[in-house]
Amino acid sequence: MVSAYAELEDRMRRRLGGRECLYVPSCRFGLYLALRHWCRPGGRVLMSPVNDDVILFVVLAAGLRPVQAPLDPRDGSVDPSAVPGTVWRDLSAVLTTNLYGNPDPAPELRERCDRLGIPLIEDAAHAIGSTAGGRPVGTYGEASVFSLSKHTAAKTGGFLTLADPDLRGELAAARDALLHPTRTTAELAHLVRPYAEATVRGLRLVGAARATLRRLGLEERPEIRMPLRADALKQALPAAPALDPFHSWVRVDMHDYRLRPGPGRLRRTARRLAGLDGVLDAHRAGTERLLATEYGGGHGGSHEEVQPLFRVPLLVDDRDAAVAALARRRITTGYLYDPPLDHYAGEVFTEPSPAPEPAAWFARHALPVDPRRADESLAALRAAGIRPAGPSAAPGGAR
Numbered sequence: 553m554v555s556a557y558a559e560l561e562d563r564m565r566r567r568l569g570g571r572e573c574l575y576v577p578s579c580r581f582g583l584y585l586a587l588r589h590w591c592r593p594g595g596r597v598l599m600s601p602v603n604d605d606v607i608l609f610v611v612l613a614a615g616l617r618p619v620q621a622p623l624d625p626r627d628g629s630v631d632p633s634a635v636p637g638t639v640w641r642d643l644s645a646v647l648t649t650n651l652y653g654n655p656d657p658a659p660e661l662r663e664r665c666d667r668l669g670i671p672l673i674e675d676a677a678h679a680i681g682s683t684a685g686g687r688p689v690g691t692y693g694e695a696s697v698f699s700l701s702k703h704t705a706a707k708t709g710g711f712l713t714l715a716d717p718d719l720r721g722e723l724a725a726a727r728d729a730l731l732h733p734t735r736t737t738a739e740l741a742h743l744v745r746p747y748a749e750a751t752v753r754g755l756r757l758v759g760a761a762r763a764t765l766r767r768l769g770l771e772e773r774p775e776i777r778m779p780l781r782a783d784a785l786k787q788a789l790p791a792a793p794a795l796d797p798f799h800s801w802v803r804v805d806m807h808d809y810r811l812r813p814g815p816g817r818l819r820r821t822a823r824r825l826a827g828l829d830g831v832l833d834a835h836r837a838g839t840e841r842l843l844a845t846e847y848g849g850g851h852g853g854s855h856e857e858v859q860p861l862f863r864v865p866l867l868v869d870d871r872d873a874a875v876a877a878l879a880r881r882r883i884t885t886g887y888l889y890d891p892p893l894d895h896y897a898g899e900v901f902t903e904p905s906p907a908p909e910p911a912a913w914f915a916r917h918a919l920p921v922d923p924r925r926a927d928e929s930l931a932a933l934r935a936a937g938i939r940p941a942g943p944s945a946a947p948g949g950a951r
Contacts, residue, residue: 557575557818559822560575560709560711560818560821560822560825561573561574561575561711563822563825563826564698564711564713564825567688567828568688568690568691568713569688569691571690571691571713571714571715572713572714572715572716572717572719572720573711573712573713573714574711574712574713574714574720574723574724574727575709575710575711576697576709576710576711576712576727577708577709577710577731577808577809577810577811577812577813578699578701578708578709578710578806578808578809578810579675579677579697579698579699579701579710580606580607580610580802580806580809581710581727581730581809581810582697582698582710582711582712583607583610583647583673583675583697584610584613584614584730584795584802585712585723585726585727585730586673586694586695586697586712587610587611587614587616587645587647587673588614588726588793589695589719589722589723589726590645590671590673590694590695591614591616591644591645591671592644593614593615593616593792593793594615594616594617595615595616595617595643595644595645596616596617596618596619596642596643596644596903597611597616597617597618597619597643597644597645597646597647598619598621598630598635598639598643598645598646598647599611599618599619599620599621599646599647599649599893600620600621600623600628600630600647600648600649600651600656600893600911601620601621601623601892601893601894601895601905601908601911601915602623602628602649602651602889602890602892602893602911602914602915602918603649603651603675603889603893604887604889605777605778605801605804605889605893605896605897606778606801606802606804606805607647607649607675608893608896608897608901608902609798609801609802610798610802611647612785612788612789612792612798612901613792613793613794613795613797613798613802614792614793615792615793616644616645616793617902617903618893618897618901618902618903619639619643619902619903620892620893620894620902620903620904620905620908620911621634621635621905622634622635622905622906622907622908622910622911623905623910623911623914624910625910625911625913625914625946625947626849626946627651627654627865627914628649628651628652628654628865628911628914628915628918629650629651629654629655629656629657630648630649630656630657630661631907631910632657632660632661632664634906634907635906636906639906640664640668641668643668643670644670645665645670645671645672645673646661646664646665646670646671646672646673647673647674647675648661648672648673648674648675648676648693649675649678650674650675650676650677650678650679650682650689651678651865651889652678652861652862652863652864652865652887652920653678653679653681653682653835653859653860653861653862653863654679654682654859654861654865655679655682655683655684655689655859656674656684657684658672658674658684658685658687658689658692658693659684659685659692661692662692662693671693671694671695672692672693672694673693673694673695673696673697674689674690674692674693674695674696674697675696675697676689676690676696676697676698676699677697677698677699677701677702677710678699678702678861678862678863679859679862680698680699680702680703680704680828680832681703681828681832681835681836681859681860682859682860682861683857683859690713691713693715694714694715694716695712695713695714695715696712696713697710697711697712697713698710698711698713700821700824700825701806702862703828703831703832703835703860703862704821704824704825704827704828704831705824706820706821706824706825708808708813708817708821709813709817709818709821712727730795730810731810731811731812732810732811732812733811733812734811734812734813734814772804772805773804773805776888776889776890777890777891777896778801778804780896780897780901781801782898782900782901784800785801785901786900789901795810831860832860833860834923834924835860835861835862835923835924836858836859836860836923837923838864838922838923838924838925838926839858839859839860839861839864839923840858841923841926841927841930842864842866842921842923842926842929842930843858843864845866845930846940847866847867847868847919847930847933847938847940848866848867849866849867849940849941849942860923861923862887863886863887863920863921863922863923864920864921864923864926865914865918865919865920865921866918866919866920866921866933866940867917867918867919867940867941867942868917868919868933868938868939868940868941869917869938869939869940869941870938870939871888871890871916871917871918871919873936873938874919874933874936874938875888875919876936877932877933877935877936877938878921878929878932878933880932880936881928881929881931881932883922883925883928883929883932885919885920885921886920887920888918888920889915890915890916890918891912891915892905892908892911892912892915894908894911895908895912909947910946910947913946913947914946917941
């Protein structure tokens with residue numbers, strides 16, 4: 553088992569220029585480890601309001617208070633200049649998102665964190681091939697987390713990376729103490745899942761399968777956001793920091809998020825990671841194609857080089873109509889994060905952004921498109937008469 557971990561870690565270490573890498577079963581699990589190590593319970597963490605709700609619950613499970621940051625409406629990145637000085641002074645850490653692979657301004661955030669003496673933690677789940685300031689995303693923070701469920705489509709695994717390699721032993725021990733033991737049934741289900749999904753898609757049964765899950769009450773996300781269940785969440789808060797009381801929220805979409813992987817799962821993950829460069833090339837080419845269209849909106853224009861985005865957030869006037877237009881071509885739209893987390897969770901569970909309008913605008917108009925299906929998606933949008941939402945319509949106009 554150790555040797556299998558070591559192979560994956562060594563590949564990622566080389567990709568990040570020698571940065572220490574620790575294999576974890578999921579990005580969310582790695583993020584919990586990082587927050588618990590670097591942040592004392594009760595601290596305040598600056599984060600993006602346009603993010604998966606699972607990440608909000610991970611922050612709460614770590615015993616921390618989420619503070620929602622203002623965003624740049626062009627690409628959903630954190631806007632440090634719009635964070636008031638009073639907010640900066642009370643923070644315990646900054647957590648980046650690098651939404652869809654668009655890098656947050658890591659060099660500026662690193663400088664601010666150094667001045668304040670607080671850690672920078674990078675969530676690079678969408679950004680395994682992205683760069684910021686000429687360096688890979690994930691090499692600026694005390695810790696960073698990567699997902700192997702995104703670009704590699706391994707549907708499992710990730711990395712917690714460390715600026716200080718001397719911390720490896722301590723964090724590996726913390727990881728091992730929280731992992732659940734390998735389950736044969738879970739390993740078999742993971743190995744069979746890609747074939748089952750391919751069969752469902754081939755028979756055009758995706759819609760029927762989802763309808764069946766809804767009727768059985770097994771669909772965990774009937775809407776874009778999972779049900780908050782505020783009363784239950786209030787009862788869980790006093791138990792933080794701890795994962796178990798928040799398990800029903802943190803596990804959504806990935807029930808094996810803290811499961812110790814078996815050898816079959818690790819071998820498949822290694823094969824997927826070995827082919828990553830070709831995947832990144834395809835994502836980069838599709839990203840360039842999409843950003844050059846009328847739907848690009850200039851949201852990626854602040855970055856000099858084209859990033860291999862996991863999803864390209866096209867800016868459309870009517871997002872719901874655009875989703876429907878893609879669905880008619882059997883193109884599924886996932887990774888929507890609307891409404892922003894401060895609107896979703898409320899002041900009981902998070903501190904609202906001091907400038908919420910750009911995040912709300914971006915969440916309402918962003919259409920995350922798989923860059924590998926760029927031409928199909930563009931044809932569907934244009935045939936349906938979907939209009940772009942240009943940056944001049946965003947709060948504050950184009951910047």
